[in-house]
Amino acid sequence: MRAPAKLNLFLRVVRRREDGFHDLETLMTAINLYDTLVFKANDSSDVTLKIVMGAARDQHTPPQPTLPTGPNNLVIRAATLLKEYAKVAAGAEITLIKRIPSEAGLGGGSSDAATTLKGLSRLWNISLTQDELFQLAAKLGSDVGFFVGKTATAVCRGRGERVDPLQAPVSQHFVVAKPASGLSTPAVFKQCEPGRTQTTVEEFVRTLPQSQSHHMVRLLHNDLQSPAELLNEDVRHLRNLFNKLPVFAHQMTGSGTSYFGICSSSRHARSMAARLKASGIPWVYVVRSCTQ
Structure with missing residues (x-):
């Protein structure tokens, strides 16, 4: 399985x-x-x-x-x-x-x-x-x-x-990158300041239909990214690399250290992956969201 x-x-x-x-x-x-x-x-x-x-x-x-x-x-x-x-x-x-x-x-x-x-x-x-x-x-x-x-x-x-x-699946292509280092989830949460964003998950869900996808990338958010960047310079390095890539939006997932960018197609994602590999990132993968 x-x-x-x-x-x-x-x-x-x-x-x-x-x-x-x-x-x-x-x-x-x-x-x-x-x-x-x-x-x-x-x-x-x-x-x-x-x-x-x-x-x-x-x-x-x-x-x-x-x-x-x-x-x-x-x-x-x-x-x-x-x-x-x-x-x-x-x-x-x-x-x-x-x-x-x-x-x-x-x-x-x-x-x-x-x-x-x-x-x-x-x-x-x-x-x-x-x-x-x-x-x-x-x-x-x-x-x-x-x-x-x-x-x-x-x-x-x-x-x-x-x-x-949610019955309406996300339909996106991503490039995902992970540095060699990892992070402890409890350590990241210990550094987190709750309540920093007022945007709710319901607002984000309303942007999921394809016609609203430009709003989705604008509302992409992870409260754990800032504390993770304080604890791990590799996460900061990934953010700086992704800032230079022509992806729709990017952020860290979970408590890190993996980082992802939203791409327009698998071809676009493969192109971004090649640039990340050339930058020395040891783990890069081209993926898309599952349908079920």
Whole structure:
């Protein structure tokens, strides 16, 4: 099963909550950059995970941090949660072919966890309602609920666990770039000042129809970009590079460090990618939004 990455086209940090987390308003869209998970039954009750680093098509992938394969990995956490919830005695062998970079703001870990819930439900013949999937996803992480949804574009609120699917998909071409460095999500949120923008996600959603796309690029926003730039000079460097590119608009996704530009076509995106690679950016990919 394929686990897609995502981009945050709009991200507003509304307030800091008493539990230490933050209330968000964000619009996320899935893109055609995927990890792959292979699920195989075994003869024991154990769930094992093997990670294989894969290149994204013909793209060079920068060095990845060593990823855990034990109980701290979101794939194992999702499998364990599902086993306990459904009272399953069976085990599984999971192979994760990793193409989405870590510490990138692309949601790779969350997508892998969501795909694990769906994949093991099929392998173990567990019938879960969509509400049950969302409840399990909320226990695993803020973005997991988006990836268990049935649409490629959604508005997410709260910590990200309240998901309102959008039936009208985003239809855009992007060039995505990531430096070799990453960022800690908690560190970025710690530096964030909530409530800096008054534009709401509802205003952004109204710009999604094709006839309003020029308004969409004007309202592109991410409250986490400024704190990320304070913490990581590579994000500032990417912003400076994108300022020189003829893209419609550009910004960081999630808590970084990946950065994207909106392009008019795949040809336009490939041209921008070539310029970014020539500038020494180690990870560059041409993608488009998923349709479902």
